[in-house]
Amino acid sequence: MTNSYEHLLPPSWKAQVAGWFAEDTPSFDYGGYVVGEVHREAFLFGKGKHTAVLAGRPFFTEVFAQLGCEVEWHLQEGESFEPVKHVATVRGKARHILLGERIALNMLARCSGIATKSKRIKDLAVGYGYKGIIAGTRKTTPGFRLVEKYGMIVGGIDPHRHDLSSMIMLKDNHIWSSGSITAAIQQARAVGGFSLLLDVEVGSEAEADEAIEAGADIIMLDNMEGDHLVSVARKLKEKWAGKRKFLFETSGNITESNLQERAINDIDILSTSVVHQSVQHIDFSLKIQKPN
Structure with a gap:
């Protein structure tokens, strides 16, 4: 049961x-x-x-x-x-x-x-042959997050991180403030320990390379689309095969109209706010x- x-x-x-x-x-x-x-x-x-x-x-x-x-x-x-x-x-x-x-x-x-939209996006992605994870984002309403994340789960998608303590996510502001991707990852690991996954946002193939080398668990290929997204993901998976374990995530500007071109199986996680914002x-x- x-x-x-x-x-x-x-x-x-x-x-x-x-x-x-x-x-x-x-x-x-x-x-x-x-x-x-x-x-x-x-x-x-x-x-x-x-x-x-x-x-x-x-x-x-x-x-x-x-x-x-x-x-x-x-x-x-x-x-x-x-x-x-x-x-x-x-x-x-x-x-x-x-x-x-x-x-x-x-x-x-x-x-x-939220549950209705989540189910629709998940069903569309599966219909396109996508086998990865559809996830919401943390762009939720203050004070109402529990209900919104609950709706995502009922709708059949991954709720992603619930709060700043759920997973370590390093975005551009963290990296710029600490000096480099490597420095930011090293500092995060020093306090986060082994039990928290580390998700790092990158904007280029070179930055993704640096994040993988430094030990990130998830590489967020932010705002990359189309052939460029596919090319970067495939190239890096081939390069690091057998050397590092990591997942690729894509986020930013995902809608129902462009979901098919983003729902590629070279990407492990599709995270989007379309399931809960507006x-x-x-x-x-x-x-x-x-x-x-």
């Missing part, structure tokens, strides 16, 4: 949900006063115009759990649905349902949007049902 994605979440995640309430209702709940304590049932509908992937169930459930409401799900996490779909039923006091409504819907809309949210609504 497959474990729930909820089992990935850290102990602190429920406190984040409480923080959303502190932001959204810092003072009086005037609308809640109007509807009062009457118990009601509300239907969660997945809307929009296209097939979507459901993602964010644990967060949605926790929003209403903190309000004493019960959520009954009619779809599994990661399941695709066609609109309009009755996705879940929420039961509890009317004022509590409405208190959690906007927080829960906003979260679910974005998390499901992604189309999935439209959900929560409708309290009229009593019989």
